Structure formats: C-alpha cells, structure tokens
Amino acid sequence: MPLDLQMFAKEGPGGEKTEDATSKKLQDVRNEGNVAKSREIVTAASLLALFLSLKYTMGFMGNRLIRSFSDFYTLIPRYSNDGMEIPVFRGLFLKIVLSLGIMILPFLLIGFVVSLFSNSLQFQFKVTAKPLQPKLSKLNPVNGIKRLFSMQTVIELLKSIVKIAVISYLVYGVFVEHMSDLYLIYDISIGQSLVLLYDIIMELGIKICILFIVIAVVDFRFQKWKFKEDNKMTKQEVKDEFKNQEGDPKIKGQQRQRMMQASQRRMMAAVPEADVVITNPTHFAVALAYHAGQGQAPVVVAKGADFLAAKIKDIAREHKVEIVENKPLARMIYYNVELGAEIPPELYQAVAEVLAYVYQLQNKVS
Numbered sequence: 001m002p003l004d005l006q007m008f009a010k011e012g013p014g015g016e017k018t019e020d021a022t023s024k025k026l027q028d029v030r031n032e033g034n035v036a037k038s039r040e041i042v043t044a045a046s047l048l049a050l051f052l053s054l055k056y057t058m059g060f061m062g063n064r065l066i067r068s069f070s071d072f073y074t075l076i077p078r079y080s081n082d083g084m085e086i087p088v089f090r091g092l093f094l095k096i097v098l099s100l101g102i103m104i105l106p107f108l109l110i111g112f113v114v115s116l117f118s119n120s121l122q123f124q125f126k127v128t129a130k131p132l133q134p135k136l137s138k139l140n141p142v143n144g145i146k147r148l149f150s151m152q153t154v155i156e157l158l159k160s161i162v163k164i165a166v167i168s169y170l171v172y173g174v175f176v177e178h179m180s181d182l183y184l185i186y187d188i189s190i191g192q193s194l195v196l197l198y199d200i201i202m203e204l205g206i207k208i209c210i211l212f213i214v215i216a217v218v219d220f221r222f223q224k225w226k227f228k229e230d231n232k233m234t235k236q237e238v239k240d241e242f243k244n245q246e247g248d249p250k251i252k253g254q255q256r257q258r259m260m261q262a263s264q265r266r267m268m269a270a271v272p273e274a275d276v277v278i279t280n281p282t283h284f285a286v287a288l289a290y291h292a293g294q295g296q297a298p299v300v301v302a303k304g305a306d307f308l309a310a311k312i313k314d315i316a317r318e319h320k321v322e323i324v325e326n327k328p329l330a331r332m333i334y335y336n337v338e339l340g341a342e343i344p345p346e347l348y349q350a351v352a353e354v355l356a357y358v359y360q361l362q363n364k365v366s
Helices: 023-031 039-081 086-122 141-148 151-177 179-187 190-230 235-246 249-273 307-318 327-336 345-365
Strands: 276-279 284-289 299-305 322-325
Touching: 039 086, 039 190, 151 179, 151 190, 179 190, 249 284, 249 299, 249 307, 276 307, 276 327, 276 345, 284 307, 284 327, 299 307, 299 327, 307 322, 322 345, 327 345
Parallel strands: 276 322
Antiparallel strands: 276 284, 284 299
16 A cells, blocks of 8 residues: 655645745735734824824814813703703704714724725735635634634733733823822813813823834734744645646646657658758758748758757658768758758858759759
C-alpha cells in the first residue's frame, strides 16, 4: 500500500503553512471581504474628531443649549395652563427632541465621515456582496462555540478589559482633580457651569484620545501580522495554485512537444519543394527554395542540426533534391535566418553561386 508522508506533516496534508500568501490568494481573500483592519483606528479617529468638534463648536453649542433651556421653561407654563394631557406632553417632548437633534446631527455626520475615511485608509475600498451571502457554516453551533472560545475572542476581551480599566482610571483622576470645582456648580451661573464642564471634558477627552491612538497603532500592527499569518499557504498549495494559473508543467511540456512535432512535419513536407539543401555536411542542413515572381530572394523552407539535418538530407535524396556541401554558408544561414524567412542581402552572392551550380547540374542531366 502506498504511503503518503504528507499525512504525518504538521496541519495535515500539504504540510505546515510557511509560505506567504500569493497575490491571487490575497485577491481571493479580498473578494470575500476579509482585510487587515483595526476597529481601534476607527474608534480613535472618531473620538479625536468628536473632541475637536466640541472644541470649535462649544460656544455655539453652549449658547444654543442656554437658549433651549430658556425656551423650554417659557413653554412649560403655557402647556400647564392647557392641561398636561398626552397630546400636549407629546408636543413639548417633540420640540425638545428636535432642538437636541439639531445640535447632535453635525456630530453624527462628522462621525460617519471620519469612520468611512479611517476605514478607507487601512485598505482599498471595494464593493462586494459575498460577506452578505448566507453560509450554513455560520449556523453551525460547533463553529459558533469555536469562535466564542477562539484566540481572537480572548484578545478582544483582554483589549476591552484594558480599555475599561485605563479609561476608568483617567475619569477617576480627572474628577478627583476637579472635585472642588464641581461643588461650585450650584453657586455659579449656567454659562460659567458650561465653561467649567467644557474644560473638564476637553482635558478628559485629550487623555482618552491619546490612549486610543496608542491602542490603535499597536492593534493595527497586530492585525496586519495576524492577517499575514492567517493567510499563509503550504508549499503544496502554492504549487497547486501555480498549476491552476500557469497550467501543469507536464501538460505544457507535452503541448510544446506536440507543437514542435507538428512544426517538424510541416518543415519536412516542404523539403521536396526545395531547390537545394546546403550542408555542413554532418551537423547542419538548410533547404532553400526560390520561386521567381513570389519574392526577392530564396526562402529557408527547412533547417536542422544533427538528427534533423540527417533527416532533411534523407528526404532530399529520396526526392532527388540536390545536396551541396558548403560549411560556412550552412552555418551562417542556420544561425542567422529564421525558418520561412528570405536570406539577407549579404548572402545573395554566395547563395546565387550555389543555385547557379545546381541549375547547371540539372541542365546537364536533362
């Protein structure tokens, strides 16, 4: 019974995955919607955009918030006089939601644009519907359990724990530092309170942004490394892909051999039509044919070395084609003139002398 040693190799048939992914493998993976990307970069960019937006729009936001409070308190007595029934309460609630929505909408749009831009920086944007196609493997509970306890899940859990711990520490430190200021909120105006909250939020936001930027850089490098490792191939997979793209070398060799054989058969079939065969005499043979009115010079209809040269001479003898020995001329034509091409002008004189000799012999025989 034949023994396949690859069955004993690491990771089953094909051996260990030690080869970097080929361009075709990466393209196939990209078409499936799998890319090396870090969600932390999107989070860091969104947070940075949020705090920068707050920094440059806090004045507008504060004034609008104060005006909204004033408008709401003005409306409450009027609604109270009408009776706080459900339709009346719904109208007041809609006004509040609309006013707050107008303030929040710019931040939502900025977050969407930043998220799209930060994703496009990590990989080339490409629309593909394959990730949306239903797969039975996703419904397999065994695969679900494997994903639940996979290394990727453990890493994400550890990242979340680290982020929560560090953010909690930052928030605690900032609030402890400004605790005495927060007690003054009850004794100062709304404008002063907003300014105080703005300073605290911006200080906390800058520290959180720095944290997430550091995490994003580390995570992005890790995701690039993991993507490269996950898509490595075995030597056998690389060979199989090369065969599928370029064709099996054995089959291509057989095709080339058949093409050469067909070309040789056509070439040998043209030898009987030649006017002369010029030889080396043992190593080279070149068959020339000249048809008046069809070209300016004789054409090489067949040429060969060693075995092919002997075969050309045999066919020439069989069909009574003159064989002339001219070592320099035979080598010159063999190495410098392609099959089916006319001889170059610098060989006109030498070839004309050979053809004149051949025609003279034929006239004597006739």
